[in-house]
Amino acid sequence: MSERMSVIQGDITRVEVDVIVNAANSSLMGGGGVDGAIHRAAGPAILEACKVIVRQQGECAPGHAVITEAGNIPVKAVIHAVGPVWQGGEKHEAQLLEQTYRNCLDLAAANGYRTIAFPAISTGAYGYPKDEAAKIAIDTVYRYIGLRPLPEQVIFVCFDDENTQIYQQLLAQL
Template identity: 50%
Template sequence: MKTIFADITTLEVDAIVNAANSRLLGGGGVDGAIHRAAGPNLLTECETLGGCRAGQSKITKGYQLPAKHIIHTVGPIWHGGHNTEEEKLESCYLTSLQLCLEHHIKSIAFPCISTGVYRFPKQRAAEIAVATCTNFQNTHTEAPEITFCCFEKEDFDIYQQLLKTNENPLN
């Protein structure tokens, strides 16, 4: 498991994760960047998926991206932590990783899910991401290689610190 400071749309991995909205039809931030870079065929495929609930994930082709697949996951909107936001965020990672197993994906890159316009606190979101992915890798021998792709230096520094300590941040 590692973290990098990069644009997720440029990564040559089997799958990148799109922090999508529930309609899966493009939007701002990571979602908009992925849709623009993948090209119009992504929107056409997403229109057939019927949307997605918070905490769930769906998979499409990568189209014009270097990544072969895009896993679209809908992160929770932060409402102070009293509306199952943490459980839904954990589920974003788990359902994305489960799709990796089902589709024989060997490498995946995650953005910082829900920390932009959905306002999930960055430190807590990173703790959930690292702990969930660590636990998944420890319990699934076929788990993919995981990269946390950060677009902002603040996020990169948080992930670097968490991965450096090599501890389960949920304990």
């Protein structure tokens, strides 16, 4: 299964995959970090799609994910995932983060997407410890793809050296 997962360092909006995951906030209206970068790269279409979702169902709770068009990003879709804010680990953050990754994988598989790229969800402004978040991400994806044919390939796209090294070390242990 580990051959179905890889890590790269770079810009998630430039990765050649079917679908990318946005580490979104509950409002889905864009923000900083990965979220801001995806909204800037996608252009106004993605914000309009997010507004429609919020009008239909309200804000997106931590652990949940929704899918939209990709605007100007050359992928088939963007999955907007809301990870938990780190509160010391006593507020079910680990379970919520695992649920976030599973919901993204479910959306990708349900739409027939073969390849997906994830950022390090919740590790930026949400303050989740990078090593713990990476372990949850890799363990969750590894278990998921071990039981299902889709997605065929999962790429973890890290923005910084620290996350890249953490993911590389964890993947090497599989």
